[in-house]
Amino acid sequence: MNINLTMFAQALSFAILIWFTARFVWPPLIKAVEDRQKTIADGLAAGERGKHELEISAKRSAESLREAKHQASDIIAQAEKRATAIIEEAKENAKAEGERILVGAKAELDQEVFRTKESLRQQVADLVVSGAEKILRREIDAKAHADILSAVSSQL
């Protein structure tokens, strides 16, 4: 049980082993473990973030869906309104057009009537003048009584 040189030799090998462990074993090992811890922590954080983003985008998509529906119904309502307006306008236009045509036709008719009357009057005047001419062949000088004749024809 005596202490001898063995102790110092043993202490030397102990020192070598400590150096080896502290230099070559521990640092890479702790680095690997800490790197992995960081990776796992990052992964968990990313997962959490992804979940959160999913929730947000789900909410956003529901909102945009609702908005789109709302817009669509707006558009439909507008279109209906526009359609009735167009129909109304068309009716209005048609009525106005009809009236215009009617007025035109009436005017044309009036004109025709007037023209017919005119020509009839002319013919009657001519007939009257020729009748009177035939009766008054001898007494009436066309030249001398032209003013009387034109006065009569204008009165007809």
Place this chain on the structure above:
Amino acid sequence: MSTEQLTPAEYIGHHLSFNAQSVGDTGFWVLHMDTLVVSLLLGIVVFGFLGWVVRGVTAGVPNKRQAFVELLMEFVDGQVKTIFHGNRHAFVAPLALTVFVWVLFMNAMDFLPIDIMAAFYQHVLGLHKWRAVPTSDINATFALALSVWVLMIFFSIKVKGLGGWIHELFCAPFGSNPLAWPANFAFNLIEYISKPLSHALRLFGNMYAGEIIFLLLGMWAATGLVGTFFGALLGAGWAIFHILIVILQAFIFMMLTVVYISMAHESH
């Protein structure tokens, strides 16, 4: 076995003889080759294994080897973390890992059946005297304990400065009153002497006692059929219990190492 020709005292004496090689004139210049070779061989194998695993270490998915080594490392690191508050990765935690693993494997040599191994050493390797358990050599345990002791003083001086350390020698734990200086110094002296003593002798005592029990059981086994039966039965029981002691003593040795070193870092 050759033990049948021996008296019990010779049997035990034979098993407790070191393979001593004299390298000088006096009794001090002696090397216990068995202690040195076994401990160094274990150190090379075990730390070589660790170094080999660490060479292929990856931060990604670890293989089983790496996971096992990481488990060991995290066990040690967890223990160190609770005691030592500082940058433990620079020195203290690797030191703790070295102490734990090395002492564990040196202690574990006790599991080898003592008489079969003695026959193996004698007939295969031609070694008449060979003790396989380095930690049952007081030189080995004192080597570890005194190395830790030197580190303890080194860190004391490094952290507090030489003046701070000397100040603490005289002014702690009873205060800086000059009247308390002798008491403080005596107290610290006793502490500095008792720490490596208890550190080394605890491990040595446990492993030495374990070896003696195995020897006694082996001796009983040589007395006859009943002795063989009970010797084997109790030997198995003691070996199973010894698993606990081997691990526990390695653990305690590591914890004391960490405690001493971290005490050196704290100033009073």
